Amino acid sequence: MNATATMPFADLIATTQASEMTGWLADLREAGAARFAEEGIPTSRDEEWRFTPVGPLGKMTFRAPAVSAPLDRTALSPFAFGDGWPTVVLVDGRFVPELSRLDALPDGVVVTSLAEAIAAGEPAVEAHLGRTATADQTPFTALSAATFADGLFVQVSAGVVAPTPVQLISVATDAAAEAMLAPRLVVLVGANAELSLVESYVTLTEATYFTNTVAEVHLGANARLDHTRIMRESEAAWHIGFTQVDQEQDSHYREFALAMGGRLARHNVHTRHHGERVETLLYGLYLTRGEQVADTHSAIFHDQPNCNSWEVYKGVLADDSRAVFNGKVLVDRIAQKTDAKQTNRNLLLSDTARVDAKPQLEIFADDVRCTHGATIGKLNPQQRYYLKTRGIGGKKAEQLLTWAFAAEVMAEITQPAVRVGLEALVHQRLDELTS
Amino acid sequence: MALLHIDNLHAAADEKPILNGISLTVNAGEVHAIMGPNGSGKSTLAQVLAGHEAYDVTAGSISFAGEDLLDMEAEERAWAGLFLAFQYPVEIPGVSNAYFLRQGYNEIRKARGLDELDPIDFYDLLEEKLKVVEWGPEIMERAVNFGFSGGEKKRNEILQMAVLEPKLAILDETDSGLDIDALRIVANGVNTLRGPEKAIIVVTHYQRLLNYIVPDFVHVIAGGRIVRSGGKELALELEEKGYEWLTSEAAVA
Numbered sequence: 056m057n058a059t060a061t062m063p064f065a066d067l068i069a070t071t072q073a074s075e076m077t078g079w080l081a082d083l084r085e086a087g088a089a090r091f092a093e094e095g096i097p098t099s100r101d102e103e104w105r106f107t108p109v110g111p112l113g114k115m116t117f118r119a120p121a122v123s124a125p126l127d128r129t130a131l132s133p134f135a136f137g138d139g140w141p142t143v144v145l146v147d148g149r150f151v152p153e154l155s156r157l158d159a160l161p162d163g164v165v166v167t168s169l170a171e172a173i174a175a176g177e178p179a180v181e182a183h184l185g186r187t188a189t190a191d192q193t194p195f196t197a198l199s200a201a202t203f204a205d206g207l208f209v210q211v212s213a214g215v216v217a218p219t220p221v222q223l224i225s226v227a228t229d230a231a232a233e234a235m236l237a238p239r240l241v242v243l244v245g246a247n248a249e250l251s252l253v254e255s256y257v258t259l260t261e262a263t264y265f266t267n268t269v270a271e272v273h274l275g276a277n278a279r280l281d282h283t284r285i286m287r288e289s290e291a292a293w294h295i296g297f298t299q300v301d302q303e304q305d306s307h308y309r310e311f312a313l314a315m316g317g318r319l320a321r322h323n324v325h326t327r328h329h330g331e332r333v334e335t336l337l338y339g340l341y342l343t344r345g346e347q348v349a350d351t352h353s354a355i356f357h358d359q360p361n362c363n364s365w366e367v368y369k370g371v372l373a374d375d376s377r378a379v380f381n382g383k384v385l386v387d388r389i390a391q392k393t394d395a396k397q398t399n400r401n402l403l404l405s406d407t408a409r410v411d412a413k414p415q416l417e418i419f420a421d422d423v424r425c426t427h428g429a430t431i432g433k434l435n436p437q438q439r440y441y442l443k444t445r446g447i448g449g450k451k452a453e454q455l456l457t458w459a460f461a462a463e464v465m466a467e468i469t470q471p472a473v474r475v476g477l478e479a480l481v482h483q484r485l486d487e488l489t490s
Numbered sequence: 491m492a493l494l495h496i497d498n499l500h501a502a503a504d505e506k507p508i509l510n511g512i513s514l515t516v517n518a519g520e521v522h523a524i525m526g527p528n529g530s531g532k533s534t535l536a537q538v539l540a541g542h543e544a545y546d547v548t549a550g551s552i553s554f555a556g557e558d559l560l561d562m563e564a565e566e567r568a569w570a571g572l573f574l575a576f577q578y579p580v581e582i583p584g585v586s587n588a589y590f591l592r593q594g595y596n597e598i599r600k601a602r603g604l605d606e607l608d609p610i611d612f613y614d615l616l617e618e619k620l621k622v623v624e625w626g627p628e629i630m631e632r633a634v635n636f637g638f639s640g641g642e643k644k645r646n647e648i649l650q651m652a653v654l655e656p657k658l659a660i661l662d663e664t665d666s667g668l669d670i671d672a673l674r675i676v677a678n679g680v681n682t683l684r685g686p687e688k689a690i691i692v693v694t695h696y697q698r699l700l701n702y703i704v705p706d707f708v709h710v711i712a713g714g715r716i717v718r719s720g721g722k723e724l725a726l727e728l729e730e731k732g733y734e735w736l737t738s739e740a741a742v743a
């Protein structure tokens with residue numbers, strides 16, 4: 056087995072496989088490991104990863120996280136939003152019940168750690184885990200199937216409107232140094248049910264680590280999910296995330312994704328439409344500096360008629376940083392009356408920042424409305440001048456205009472507490488980027 | 491001492507000469523009107539005064555409140571008390587009018603060594619200034635000039651002027667595109683700013699505005715030069731005779 060011994064992540068995969076497992080979970084892990092062994096780490100020759108240099112991941116050795124030092128709840132307060140929202144906290148990938156808040160859950164809302172849900176034999180987990188997001192989607196979904204440790208399980212029963220948002224906070228500490236964190240989420244919103252979800256990847260360390268995370272989301276008929284995804288990993292960290300959303304008829308999925316951490320961060324968000332009149336709204340903001348790389352790959356599979364999708368992604372790039380945006384909209388031949396609009400706008404604050412933007416519309420139906428637009432530009436000189444004539448010059452003008460650029464998409468965050476918190480965070484980062 | 495002293499100003503854009511020797515002195519307390527045909531250089535003069543980078547001053551000098559204006563960045567000119575109401579105000583989506591005005595107001599105060607106003611105190615000030623342009627507070631939450639009608643944009647310039655309280659205000663065709671009521675409001679706004687310490691330059695095509703804002707001097711610019719200066723009667727004469735007689739005279743000269 057020399058070949059597998061030199062395979063990236065071989066040790067981690069072997070450790071996970073050796074743990075006590077039976078039945079479907081063992082099969083899932085085994086299939087994931089096999090798939091990953093086949094695929095390996097993608098290279099720039101792979102179209103899906105052309106501009107995303109993940110090669111170094113294959114040459115590094117990541118171990119399991121070390122034992123985390125005990126954390127005080129206050130250490131998490133900068134990352135937590137509403138008071139009393141059901142919360143699962145993972146510290147270095149491991150569920151910490153003392154920091155989580157899972158008491159007094161509302162009727163019809165189940166929130167647990169994913170490992171607990173599996174241990175409890177929750178049938179909905181078996182039905183979705185590894186089936187909504189499958190091992191063959193990317194090498195990293197395969198790696199996740201082989202190695203995921205714990206995560207979040209949420210289930211909202213049919214007709215139930217969850218009264219407060221649910222949060223996942225995955226926090227890295229010094230114990231994550233040189234380690235891989237592999238959280239996984241299964242989020243199920245029943246027919247006519249509503250949920251708001253905040254998924255955060257945050258850090259208390261500046262160490263190098265690797266988060267490989269997968270979220271599997273299923274929305275029943277006429278269900279609504281308002282999803283905020285916050286990626287503020289260590290700027291030395293690697294982050295690869297994959298969100299798969301399956302939407303039944305009349306359902307509504309809305310995601311706002313903020314990416315401002317990681318040395319390299321990739322997020323795929325894929326939605327599939329399984330019925331008519333589905334709505335998918337994707338918003339995102341990425342802020343990069345230094346040599347950071349932020350990559351967003353969205354893919355909307357318009358497989359049914361009369362569905363809408365709306366995407367607005369914006370990026371602000373400083374220094375030598377890079378962004379990749381790839382927006383796929385795939386309209387099946389039966390998906391008549393599809394209405395899809397995609398916008399990607401990038402603001403470069405330096406001459407050496409770079410964006411590779413690629414809208415990718417593949418349309419096989421004839422009665423549809425699909426538009427896209429991608430722009431890459433600098434601050435508008437007319438606006439700068441106008442501000443100067445009002446006494447607002449230099450950095451101040453830059454900050455104001457940069458904030459204005461980001462504000463449009465920030466306004467799409469629907470949860471007030473989340474919006475206020477993220478506005479302050481983004482404001483501060485933009486001030487750093489422009490100074 | 492003159493508030494503004496322009497001496498033999500020559501300016502060009504893309505190496506094309508536009509201003510060809512403008513000299514003009516404006517004292518505190520005065521109102522000057524500048525008229526002249528389209529493309530004669532009126533806005534260019536206004537923009538050179540405000541500090542637009544598109545224009546190169548190729549000769550001449552400008553002093554403002556005793557300082558060399560051409561040595562100053564546009565924002566420093568604003569700090570020193572110069573204000574230009576744009577012929578074409580710029581839209582800034584994503585920045586509320588209130589926030590924008592507070593930033594400008596506070597930057598100017600900071601530059602003058604004064605304390606900044608917090609949002610609450612600034613709001614009180616703003617409420618007073620909104621009365622000048624007969625506007626309700628709703629407009630303050632809208633993005634700067636974004637989606638404003640032509641007339642609203644002009645009125646917003648006057649609001650900004652009222653808040654920033656400049657020593658010298660240059661109004662570039664602020665009256666163009668205004669209906670009768672808006673014209674009266676804008677003119678009243680300008681008149682409330684008049685004072686012995688302050689001066690105003692109004693660029694206009696219409697004598698009508700000068701019935702409301704009565705000028706001490708009227709200048710006619712043609713071909714980048716002042717070809718005639720006079721009292722307020724000159725505007726009436728222009729209304730009657732057009733520019734032809736002056737521009738042909740200038741061509742001869």
Ligand SMILES: Nc1ncnc2c1ncn2[C@@H]1O[C@H](COP(=O)(O)OP(=O)(O)OP(=O)(O)O)[C@@H](O)[C@H]1O
Nearest residue numbers: 503504508526527528529530531532533534535544
């Ligand atoms: N940035 C520029 N680059 C090139 N040419 C310019 C520029 N600005 C002005 N000009 C030219 O200079 C001339 C004077 O323009 P200006 O806008 O000053 O005229 P104006 O007197 O304000 O006219 P109007 O009454 O139409 O507003 C015009 O021919 C114009 O095209």
Ligand SMILES: [Mg+2]
Nearest residue numbers: 532533534577
């Ligand atoms: Mg003009």
